[in-house]
Amino acid sequence: MKKILSIPILLGIFFSVFLIGNVVAEEKEGLEIGNKAPDFEVTTLKGEEIQLSDLEGKPVMLNFWATWCPPCRTEMPDMQKFQENHDVTVLAVNLTDTEANKESVNQFVEQFGLTFQVGLDSDGSVAKTYRINPIPTTFMIDSKGEISHKTFGAMKYETMVEELEKMN
Structure with missing residues (x-):
């Protein structure tokens, strides 16, 4: 029994x-430092599908932005320099549902000579998941996919480099 x-x-x-x-x-x-960054998939300007989890193994700078946002315009050259000078993946997710049209995003990327990956959040779902407000908002994600830093507002190149060094 x-x-x-x-x-x-x-x-x-x-x-x-x-x-x-x-x-x-x-x-x-979650969205706090030390949390695993929520996974998502977006289509890039080049028409390729990219999933955040596919970028694990290398540090990622995940930035949310729009063409009409003055601080976003200010930080883009620093983001380009950061991508060029460091072993990091920059993924800039455009809040496409707030743009006049997709062509304005293409024009912006060409104007600034951006070569990093630009994802299109066409329906706002990724911004909703990441609770984006204000823009720009940036998450520094380590090679394990965990958030190591987040910034509300434009980041300077020096801060990008400092946060990358903290991850290593």
Whole structure:
């Protein structure tokens, strides 16, 4: 009789530990420093699909911006310089649903000579997931996919470099 009662108890303990483990793992994803950055997929200006999780293994500067945003315009040359001079992936997600049209994004990229990846958040879903307000907003993500720094407003090149060095 004791053996029959102990089996359900052991199964209950096993499933409790299993569920608690899964909840803890899920809680690690979020928008705070030390959290796993929420995954998403966007289409780039070049028409390619890019998923944030595909970039793991290398530091990522994830920036949210729009062409009409003066501080965004200010930081773009520094972001280009940062991409050129460091082993980092810059992914600039444009809030396309706030733009007049997609062509204005193309013109902006050409005007500034940007060569880093520009993702289009056409429906605002990525901005919603990352609770973007204000813009620009930048997340520095380490090679494991964890947020190591976030900034609201334009970042200077020197700050980009400092935050990258902290990740290494």
